[in-house]
Amino acid sequence: MTSPMLPDERIALFTLGGTIAMAGHTDAGVRRLTGADLVAAVPALGDLRLEVHDTRAVPSPDLTFAQVLDLVEEASRAVEAGATGVVVTQGTDTLEETAFLVDLVWPHEAPFVLTGAMRNPTLAGPDGPANLLAAVRTAAAPTARGLGTLVVLNDEIHAARSVRKTHSTSTASFASPNSGPIGHVIEGYVRILVRPSRREPLPVPPQAALAAARVVLHTVTLDDHAPYLAEVPRMHQGLVVAGFGVGHVPSALAPALGDLAQRIPVVLASRAGSGSVLRQTYGAVGSETDLQRRGLINGGLLDPYKSRVLLRLLLALGADRTAVADAFALHG
Structure with a gap:
């Protein structure tokens, strides 16, 4: 069983905006939380070494293949520099697609974990902090190594190939209809129940x-x-x-x-x-x-x-x- 906190692990956190970072509206537009803001809302993350990268604040419907593949290159550099796992926060609208795109090209043993939120921080019971904590714990877990790209929300761990957004508003929106989740985060412990086979990564095209x-x-x-x-x-x-x-x-x-x-x-x-x-x-x-x-x-x-x-x-x-x-x- 993997310990809920592994202080020796170094996790690279990249933020892309989305519901998880929405902090209300102002006359100038939407106020967005930074990566530091997101981390500060989860005191338990203080036990881990996080490298926070605010890459771009992009609503997930506006994400492009090129932006996602650029992010893969940034995350690869972080892994090559010693990060043992990667976490990305983004909007949930296109999360199932970006996760699969990343999984097709991700060449590392280090887990690449995507997460987000269905309720923004201004609403009662926002799910972003819990999802971020579960995602970081998954990225830090030795048992998650070699699993490629994962999607973690609602304390469930899904393989990128199988996961889908199945509900427009529910905090339990993400599911893998054909296979179910491959693992869970239970009382802070990462439990991998199934290890799906991995394919050889494809190259990143020009x-x-x-x-x-x-x-x-x-x-x-x-x-x-x-x-x-x-x-x-x-x-x-x-x-x-x-x-x-x-x-x-x-x-x-x-x-x-x-x-x-x-x-x-x-x-x-x-x-x-x-x-x-x-x-x-x-x-x-x-x-x-x-x-x-x-x-x-x-x-x-x-x-x-x-x-x-x-x-x-x-x-x-x-x-x-x-x-x-x-x-x-x-x-x-």
Whole structure:
């Protein structure tokens, strides 16, 4: 069992703004707490060596791939300089996506832990201080080493690959529908219950290549015709289709998606929220079998949002369709 406080550990804390740092509104705009403010609200953090970096105050809907990958480089330098773990605070709106992006490229044994809050410090019962404490304890825990990128909120520890924001306001919003949390923080002790396998990290692409790699997400709906899909290759290099259930679309869409799959990589994910796209159970036009036959790439267990993250990163690295399909077979 890991001790709740490990004073010999050195944790690098990076702050990105978000609800956890919102301290009310002024005439000049939103007042945001600094990293020092966040740490001061959690007296128990005084027992650990924290290096606080206020990187940028960005609402999480405004975060970009480039900013997240820049943060990965900053965190890598901190680890190379002796930090044994990394904690990042950010808004929860895009946390599941940034966590997965980081996990795809994070090369270190040191844990990279993301956290945030659902209630800001001006509300009754703000959850930010408890989440920050749990995240730092997780980053300091020897048992968390080698687990890659983790998301810690509500005393639950989630693998970046599986975690999703499942509720707009609940403090128990974050869950891993397909697997559950891999651990918990109990009475200050970090308990890792499951150790998921890690994949080899991908390289960080050049910023120019990342900017040029654009991926659009289309969520299929009832009686969906989506005539605009024919125009997707003009401005995008990839497409993720969030299909019904196990990976189905209206039969009228199947030929158009097949045509697109001959021009750009098209990944088939499920809009259901949990569960996998199937491969060979249904055979009607618009089924998963039919769409794969037309060239769509099976996204497996990756949800549409994480599928888009992976596809864009792969395209920025110059992956062709075969390499994209191989990567989704590995990560999905």
